[in-house]
Amino acid sequence: MEFEQRGRNPVALRVDDVLESRKLLEARGVEFNGETIDSGVCHQAFFADPDGNVLVLHHRYTPRAP
Template identity: 60%
Template sequence: MSSSPATPTPPAITGLDFVGIPTQDAERARRFYGETLGLRPDDHAEFEFWIGGTCVGIWEPERQGRPFAPQKNAHLALHVDDVPAAKAALEARGVTFHGDVFDTGVCHMALFTDPDGNDLMLHHRHTPTRG
């Protein structure tokens, strides 16, 4: 009778260290995320920003021999307290949104893209989570 090898235990994943944002122009992306969106720049990395406790790192895939492709249908849900007000403020800074603010019954959302076509959204959950 042969015994099958034991299935290895999965690694202990304890958090999300950063989210990579692909770009074809790191300077343009840096201005968009830092100046237009107003994200807090990292004190030690020119192309990283902080959203709460999550780091957003801008990178150019083509510089590493990989093809550029924007992140589609995997929106970064950027928390704001008031989606319509935040949408209006970003529209005044030249950001174009894809439609109006919509209510899912649980949250308000407004969809847009960065200059490279990466999908983003403004988001506010208005229904309490189950605890």
């Protein structure tokens, strides 16, 4: 079965440390789309697999008090 649409629904990969995981993948040639994002409750870094599917390194953390 062949699917026409690719990369529309990202797959989130939960990691303990987004920055460290990103470094390891970049060292292996993975190219990320933009900088690592800190949303206030999680860190995220977006990249694509060879077929164009969007993947996200994701780590949710407890927000710091203002």
